[in-house]
Amino acid sequence: MIELDRSMSMTNPGKRILGKCMDMCPESEVQFRKAHNLLTVFERLSQQTTSGDKTKCVKEFRRSAAGEKLDNPLHLRPAPVLLQTTTYLLKEVVYSSEYPFRTVYDFVFDRLRSVRQDLSIQEIQFHEPRVACNILEKCIRFYLYARFIIASQAIRSIDLHIHRTQTQHCLQTLIGIYRTQLTEDSKSETLQNAPEFISIYILSNLGSNHVLFEVLTNFRHHVRFTYPLDISLTMSLSYIHNNMVRIYKCIEKLIADSHTAIILSLTDALGECHTKVLDILSNSHSSKTLTFSCDHLRSWLLVKNANDVQTLCEAHGFQVGTDCQVRFFKSDFRKVPKSMACLSLISTGDENKLLQM
Template identity: 30%
Template sequence: MNPWPAVVGICSAMCADEEVRRRKAEKRRHVLERCTSGDIRMVKEYRRSAAGVDLCNSRHLRTIEALLMTSDYLIDNILDRKDVSWPVVYEFVADRFRSILQDITIQRLCCETTAGIVLRCLRFFIYAGYRLGTSWPGFQAKLNGDMIQQCISQLLFCYDGSSVHSCRCQNEWAEFAAIYLLYNLDSSEPCLYILSQPTKRRQHPLISLAFKIFLAKTTRNYVRFFRLVDQLPAACLSCAIHRHVKKFHRLALKVMNTGYSMKNCLYPLKNLATILALESEEEAGALCAEHGIEVKEGSAIFQKGSYQESSKKDPLSRYSFIDKFLTDDVKIFDIIKGHFSKK
């Protein structure tokens, strides 16, 4: 039990009056704090712990109602802004979400509403990791990854300290646990965490599917792995597994190069692209060439000893099993609010 009492925030606005005055005097209003209507709506920014900075001042800490209002505002009014580039939107929203997480941590908030807010933050950083990690050279993947793990840690704390009774809370827990497992496929900790939960929780369809993917990865069954990944019902779940796809491509090629190593045996690139969830035969051929596997007349020629580990840094690629959720008619706020987009 923590001997120190938690600080209780009393700020009911998105930004405390003192910060509004300070930033106005310093002329540090962000372009996205000016609404499309011309009104100014300032949102508390993230501040690092430093000498002279009182992060625990209750007047500066927002209540749980204010934090929910702030997350609603950022998601509904900022994420789909078209008057600035999305990297600018990301940097603004990421900073303000960090501030929300900071307020939650300082106050040690732990309830169903808190878990819902942190899950929104988690979805945002997962989604941004895919969207910007494949398109923006200036994207700080390490910082974004750290924020994902921080969200996961806070959700573990929230769900450990609050009851998961309502149907909505059970579904949100299942989504979180599935993301936790899929994002950390190389770790046994998410698996042990889920196995420690009551049977009813573990029987949720999302948990069952995530576990099947985990087992396919553990048993190196690349065909089943990609078939199951294509069944994921939401954008953030697919984005969560994105960082593991390249590694599994390498594993699949290594296994196939040994298993299909026969004289005059040609493996069609069309079939290879389908199995590995690649966009085209050309992409499958490029993957083979990158690893020293000969390509001839639209087919791969697998020969023992020909496989080579790529010496270049693997760029993150986009995949159709994720992009099917990210069509032009899909609003980002729907993704971050957890509105599932089934095929």
């Protein structure tokens, strides 16, 4: 079950650590990185110079090492500064058009990890849950947006395992705060976005019995039947029962209601959903004489581009004629390569607005 365990996050039991650094990056780190030419392109005065801009420097993520204390208050940023830093990264850096997304991703991913590290060391999730939720929700929106861009641009140099691990860790921490707040105050403002982000947790683990059990046991009836959480639970149960028609109908409703973050949480799962549909059709419509319309399949799978449907079918081993008709044979079916993930994307058209929330 999801629990927020104080004993695991407390570096100094019995005494809370309060950060005293009021800048996005401690002065000592700024000077060290300036002296060793370690400032990134996002922390310099301009592209033409290596001189740093203190107002743009953001604290790096660091692992604990011998002789180095991570809980030095002078190097820790308090909750308001962490929120300010997160907002700066998402609004001023992520949409930078001067550099490739891989460069932007590496910088923002590392700095958000540092933000979450400072948050954990100071136990802000216990003492200031509303601010902690705000920060974690923004982090999750970035992870979802980044996963969508990685798939749509077919970027293969980013480690998706690390990306997914950090996304799940962030989600689990956030869900733990929601659970604690529901126990203490069911009307807390901290819970305003709870249905949306619990839905994201469910759909980013679509069909997981473990996640379903966590949600059903940790959240009461009045929470579980709040939209869009209710529809996300329906989708996960439908996936387990191979009811793909219901899943796509639910996705259509989420798109109509502009739930962009929830749709993006399906980026990894949609490929598997498409594969399941084609596997079912290869059994139910296997024929030497009959064919299936690509246009019908496109509308079922909610794919906007007809050429993508053809490529998707061919990637699964099926032949597509010049008349855009698919010929299904059970023996031809094969799992889709991971490199075809970009064909499984569903866009709401509002992805670029996601991080402004």
